Amino acid sequence: MRSHPPSRRWFVVLALLSSVPPTRAAFADEPKADDKAKKEAKDETPALVAAEKGPFTVVLELDGVLDAKESTPIEVHTDSYGGNLEAKSAPILGPTLVKAGDLLVAFDPERIDDQIAGATREFDLAKLGLERTKEEARRTEAESRRQLARAKLEKDRTVEALEYFNKVSRAFRITRSELELKGANDSVTDQLEELDQLKKMYKADDVVEETEKIVMARSERQLDRSRKYLAFEQEDHDRLLKVALPRELEDLEHAAARATAEYEKTVVIVPMDLEKSRREIGKAEFELDLQAKGLSKLVKDRARFDVTAPAAGLVVPGSLSEGRWSGGDEIVKALRTKEALKPHQVQFTLLTGSAFVVRTSVGEASILELALGQTAE
Numbered sequence: 001m002r003s004h005p006p007s008r009r010w011f012v013v014l015a016l017l018s019s020v021p022p023t024r025a026a027f028a029d030e031p032k033a034d035d036k037a038k039k040e041a042k043d044e045t046p047a048l049v050a051a052e053k054g055p056f057t058v059v060l061e062l063d064g065v066l067d068a069k070e071s072t073p074i075e076v077h078t079d080s081y082g083g084n085l086e087a088k089s090a091p092i093l094g095p096t097l098v099k100a101g102d103l104l105v106a107f108d109p110e111r112i113d114d115q116i117a118g119a120t121r122e123f124d125l126a127k128l129g130l131e132r133t134k135e136e137a138r139r140t141e142a143e144s145r146r147q148l149a150r151a152k153l154e155k156d157r158t159v160e161a162l163e164y165f166n167k168v169s170r171a172f173r174i175t176r177s178e179l180e181l182k183g184a185n186d187s188v189t190d191q192l193e194e195l196d197q198l199k200k201m202y203k204a205d206d207v208v209e210e211t212e213k214i215v216m217a218r219s220e221r222q223l224d225r226s227r228k229y230l231a232f233e234q235e236d237h238d239r240l241l242k243v244a245l246p247r248e249l250e251d252l253e254h255a256a257a258r259a260t261a262e263y264e265k266t267v268v269i270v271p272m273d274l275e276k277s278r279r280e281i282g283k284a285e286f287e288l289d290l291q292a293k294g295l296s297k298l299v300k301d302r303a304r305f306d307v308t309a310p311a312a313g314l315v316v317p318g319s320l321s322e323g324r325w326s327g328g329d330e331i332v333k334a335l336r337t338k339e340a341l342k343p344h345q346v347q348f349t350l351l352t353g354s355a356f357v358v359r360t361s362v363g364e365a366s367i368l369e370l371a372l373g374q375t376a377e
Contacts, residue, residue: 060369064360067323070353072311073346074104076304080297083111084340085305092348093332095316098309104348105335107305116302119295126291130284137277144270148263155263158256165252170245177237184230191223301343313352320349323359 076085089106098104198219309315317335318328327346334341341347362370 058369060362060366062360062362064358065323067357067359068320068351068353069355069357070351071320072350072352073319074307074310074315074348074350075346076107076307076341076343078301078304078343080294081112081115081301081343083115085343086338086340087335088338090335092315093317093335095314097313098315098350099312100309102309104307104309104315106307107341108338109302109305112298112302112305116295116298119291119298123288123291123295126284126288130281130288133281133284137281140277141274144273148266148270151259151263151266155256155259158252158259162249162252162256165249170249173240173245177233177240181230181233181237184226184233188223188226188230191219191226195219195223307347309350311350311352313350315348315350317348319346320351325349 085107087105088108089103092098092104195216198216316325316328317331318325331341331347333339335347358376
């Protein structure tokens, strides 16, 4: 049995009338002469007849097709699923009267169910990823603020150390070194004077020679140590002025400059890092929203795998376009053998009304014989 009604040829007769009513009406279904009569008439030589004034009728016969005024194509419209459709249950394999809600075909949902399961897992992972991104952003913000505070503290401390060195420490250390140097020098001077006095005293007095040797030797050793200590102090003082203090000043200046630059960089970078974190959260939320929409579309597509009649009427496999049926045989074969169909492919056409129209076309040579509003039989 074919999946759609056999095509039928319809003849449309357009009558073009003169201003005088016709003496005879013309109909498309009038009986015609048989073939033999036509042949005999063709062999006869027509007689000449004088033209007479009177009414006449121009008849234009055209081929046409019958088309339903109310028809609804039925297909599986999917927003996300793009795979094949295989019939699991196909109760309609020919022209059938149906009621609204009657099942026309149920497609196997295994593939789309797998896609929904995969999309659900991806959506759950994306939700966890978003929560992690938010937590990382919160921690990044806290760390950035601590980093900014540390950079400011380091800058303040190095600047303060440089200022203290220039205002206090440098002069204090020079003065202390000078005092230590002067003390060492005074000690040597004092010991020289004491040694001279001892020599004079022992020369003038009658002292035991052994005692004199002990005291003089001890004083000379102390004087020798004091002279060496004085030399050390002089060397330290000279190095302090020429090397240590200049280098320390240089280090403090570099440290202050570096800490200041690091703080200024941190002041610029920290807001950028915070904005980056906020945008990463926004991106993750946007992607999660897209995944949610995609999952929702798949779920809605899944609900469309059971194709039902949207209204009562006559359901015919295939599509109807301007009175011409197409694809019916292929649709019926695919439904029977569970061959793959595609979404957005018309599987059925629902005829819901009893009104029909005849569609025809007129050749270019006959266009001028027509007028708007003419009736056709």
